[in-house]
Amino acid sequence: MPSKAAPFPTAQSTSPYWRNDVKPIDAHRSTKCLPSRADIVIIGAGYAGASIAHHLIERYDEKALPSIVILEAREACSGASGRNGGHLKPDPFSRAASVLKTYGKDVAEHVASFEARQVKEVRDLVDLEGIDCDFEEVTVRDVCLYPAGRDKIEADLTALTEADISTAKELEYHSNMDAEDVSGVKGAKSCVTFNAARLWPYQLVSHVLEKAVSHGINLQTHTPVTSVKHAQGATVTSIWAVNTPRGSIECSTVIYATNAYTSALVPELKDKIVPVRGMVARLVPTDDAPRLTDSYMMRFSDYEYDYMITRPDGSIIVGGAKRDFYEDLNQWYDVSDDSRLMMGAERYFNGYMQRHFAGWEDCDVRTDQVWTGIMGYSNDGFPYVGPVCGKPGQYVCAGFTGHGMPQIFLSAKAIATMVTTGASAVEVDLPLPYHTSPARWSLQRVHASLQQWQAFSDGKATRARL
Template sequence: MPSATDKTQANGLANGYTAIAGTEKCLPTVTPGETFWQTEKDELHDHRSTEQLPEHSDIVIIGAGYAGVGTAYHLVKDYDAKSVTILEARGACSGATGRNGGHCRPDLYGHIPTYMDRAGAQAGAEVALFEIANLRALKKIIEEEKIDCDFTLTRSTDVWCNEESAKKAKAVYDRMVAENLDYMNDVIFYTGDRSEGISGVKGAKACASFTAGTMWPYKFIMHLVKLVVTAGVNLQTHTPVTSVEPCSQEQGGFTVTTPRGTMHAGKVVYANNAYVSGILPQYKKNIIPCKGICCRITLPESKEAAPLLTNSYINRTDENVLSYLIPRSDGSIVVGGAAAVFRNAEDQWYDNVDDSVLIDAANDYYTDYMQRTYYGWEGAKIDKLWSGVMGYSYDSNPHIGAVPGESDQYILAGFNGHGMPVIWLSSKEVAKMVMEDVSFDKTGLPGLFQSTQFRIDRALNGKEEDGDILGTGKSAATKP
């Protein structure tokens, strides 16, 4: 039986891909598995603005997900850019953005202490404040553009059901409070017997909550797609980029090659996240494609409505299996995660881009999840189960900014399954760099996000234990 890698390469060849040696695993499959979010495809999902590729575009964006479409939006809205093309390997928003859990949850204390230990309190706080600002900016743009995407501003509840983990979480909370960070005033932490009653989670030993958001990510992005296409952006779906090569010094710019032909680009933005090393091999060990799972859970129509959940959740079981969860207005639940369940099945998720198949090791985990976790959800069952490919970086920070050592090339990738609270404002700042030719330090981006040669070399030459993936203290080049 062919492996997932064999199938990925076969799919790539069938779609006309030309692999770069050593990066075959970074080619997206032709047909991803169906998700709940995309049960009804948007009319622009497979859109091509012109029958043929344009001969030239001042700016070519690779990827029509959150990062690529967000950058295009800011280019046309903030700078009235007239010559922008988006090239997408599959349908618009068919990658991680259209396959995630709909959670827009800033990190206020999860990875922040690690960032503080590495680079100082200011650097860590800078990330948290940026993500809080990102959530507010999302709310503002959704209201301004009247985007129907089920956006809800709510509380996100963290839950720990393991006694030892609960104590460690409380210690982290106390440390963050001691840093005198104003944003921690939005966080409230409970321990002991009250935790189960407050969170509603069976066996909770501690819980915390703070402001977060939920949304229908595919609807959000596809509304933006309509806006940018209407503004003149040329969208070319089912057009994978196989190489980007600099032109002669006299001509300048780049030749962008696809199975449908070539085009000339003045500047290039790499917004293809987990697949970026397929075009930029220097990122091969910096951004690793890793699969995850997500599902939608419903109750039988014959059953009375379950107790109303108004918060989003990050739940950790007594066995320290983490799941993220959002309630939906239709009474259903979208929940995913459970990495600890399939962690040892490395070939099914690590360095694997085949989102047309599920992760066998975790297919049954969410079958009775709501019954195990909450009261009043007897009879709940999985309505739809899907996988998605995320880009995990060596040090758990995204790579954003000018591609080191290159002119007129920019990257916006490696979001570690945490792109929703980061990408909107990041894409705004990338648009600024592209249009104003400003350096990274002239933007509002956290310093830890800058893609540098040091970070690239550290991943290429470093030891596995020097990195950090999924908060394990291990690198994206190892098996967490």
């Protein structure tokens, strides 16, 4: 594919449900002018940036807290963190089974448990801080609607059980008619149930940012970073100039919590973290509709899958909708514009519950709001968490491939530990596939999303000839 311009956030964006009622922190600037110097600059005020700030505060005594500035291009939590489905859903089987084949049992256990532990970690934070973000632990019903997918899930579960991976012990598996009964989804071939959580992500991130500001961290919204370079005239190469239209900040530590937009500032990650546009909607059923209590994952094919949560008010958040735009690569791959919807987006969500859920056929469900967001998809499916290779004092926490909610909080903790102690990635709690090792940093490979899309396109061409 031809190389596109660096992916910076657009000035305008579609309006997500989560941000209908924003907080004062949304457009906060701690000081009228940017400070000229700081110890640490965090770029990005979404879930990753806020979590890194939280863990830095936890690691320092308040009196010894270094000077920290958080820079955000638009409003606080206005990127993917304020646009996702509110689903804190670990992947206890598919990802773990893939890692088991590639890295072996110990790494597979670390990957699976790392995601699973985030539910408890976030719950503990919400309870401790009294955060009003609608956090609730729920059962996920992970439903597969095609035979090949069911067969793969069965094989994955068998492999994990034989390897004694801890997360496999918490799963319940149902297939065929039993799967339809357990899930309530018409045509379900299998259903795996396990523990997860749902929440209001904007409310969580806003609270964490408010706490950071109360501890003296300087938050500057509407301050896009345009480049990070060696500070002019600095006597050591580890002093960085973080440049914005409002001025520059010199610092010794830069942390990129920029997910989809990372390669705009770290060009070495150009083909490793790619912006991918996704779709989410809020559906509002009438009072006489059945009330769902669980969350859902809906797998329609190897490339097409939706996720669902229900809100306390009975509305339903659905994310995915790949059926109507996946074929057109230019609509979603290497796209950083969240100001417009993909063609056919609203049409997909109309009638969604009636199509898929038993007992909903005669119900009235209104598509209330549809929005888009930009995710950072990594070339191998795992985030890049750790030092930026060849740039002392720079760190990255990005590339969560649409699966950030069950990976970010503890990844941010790993970054905070590295920054405060000088520890390497192997010395902190961080799964091996996440590491920014020199070998991974320099590896050239076709992006995983392109490989999957090419397989889809080849399969479609083959079917057309038959």
